[in-house]
Amino acid sequence: MSSSLGQLELTILLAVARLGDDAYGLAVRRDVSARTGRDYSIGAVYTTLQRLEDKGLLRSRTTDPLPVRGGRSRRQFKLTASGSRAMREAERLAASVWAGIPSTIRLEHA
Amino acid sequence: MSHPPRALESILKGLGADPYLSDVVLGDLEEEFTERAAFDGEEEARRWYRGEALRSVPHLLRNALGRLRVGDVPRLIGNALFAWLALIPVGLTLYVLVALVLRSFGLDWTLRSSPQDNAFVAFAMLSMPVGGFVGGYVAAWRNARTPLIGALAYGLVLTCINLIAGLFFPSPLATGLRIAALAMFNAGAIVGGVARVARIKPGVPELS
Helix, strand or coil, X not given: CHHHCCHHXXXXXXXXXXXXXXXXXXXXXXXXXXXXXXXXXXXXXXXXXXXXXXXXXXXXEECCCEHHHCCECCEEEEECHHHHHHHHHHHHHHHHHHCCCXXXXXXXXC | XXXXXXXXXXXXXXXXXXXXXXXXXXXXXXXXXXXXXXXXXHHHHHHHHHHHHHHHHHHHHHHHHHHXXXXXXXXXXXXXXXXHHXXXXXXXXXXXXXXXXXXXXXXXXXXXCCCCCHHHHHHHHHHHHHHHHHHHHHXXXXXXXXXXXXXXXXXXXXXXXXXXXXXXXXXXXXXXHHHHHHHHHHHHHHHHXXXXXXXXXXXXXXXX
C-alpha cells in the first residue's frame, strides 16, 4: 500500500493522524508547513487529501457552517484502518531502507 | 468585520471545480484571511489572499477539467460558436465607430484586407483582444457551470478555426503579427471570462 504513497501524501497522512479530531485542511496545511518548512498551497493540500480519501486511506465529514468561514463548513478528515496500515507499512519500509546506514551520516535523534 | 475580496472568490468558484472542493478551499481561505486581518492588518491579509487564491487556481482548474465529460465538448464548442456569432454586431459597430471618427477628421477610410494597409493591420490588431474579451464574456455567461473553462474553450475553438482557415485562405497578416493577434485574442477571452465571473455573487451559504 505504502509503495503507492507519494512523499506529500505520506506527510499529510501523518499530519491527519497527529491532529486527530482537529484534522481539517487549514490545520493540516499548517502542520505540514511547520514540519517540512515548505509553504504548500491550500489547493495542493486538498487535492492530496482528496486523493487519499479516494484511495480509502482517509474518510471525511463536514461540520456545521461556521461564521469564521463565511458560513461554510469545515471538512474534517480521519484515518481509516487502511490508512493506519499504510502508515505502518511506510514506517517499516523506511526503517528497512535506512538499516545499515552508518551512524556518522544519520541525524541525531533527541 | 473584514471580508476577503468577493471578486476573487467568484473567480475561484467560476473555475468550475467540484463545489464541495471549492467550498472548503474558499472556507479555509476566508478563515485564514480573518486571522491575518486581525493580526497583520487588512491590507496585508488581502495581499496574502490574492497570492494564495492565485496558487489555488491550478488545482481547482485541474479538478474542473477532470470533471468534464465527453458530452460536455459539444456544449463548449456550441457556446464558443454562439459567442463568435455575437461578435458580428460588435465588430460591425467597432468598424462603423472607427470609420466615423476618422471621417470626422476628414479621412475617408474603408477596410482593405492587405498587409500593406497599416490602418487594416492596426484595426485587426485592435479587434483581436476586443473580440476575445467580448466573446470570452459571452461564452462564460453561456457556460454557467464552468464559466472560465467556457471562455478558455472559446479562445481555443476560434484559434483552431483561424488556423484551419489559414490553410485555405492565406492570412493578410504576417506570421509574427498573426501569432501575436491570436495570443491577444486568447488573453482577451480569459479576461472576458474573468470579468463575467467577477460579476457573479459568490453565493455564500446562509447561516442557520
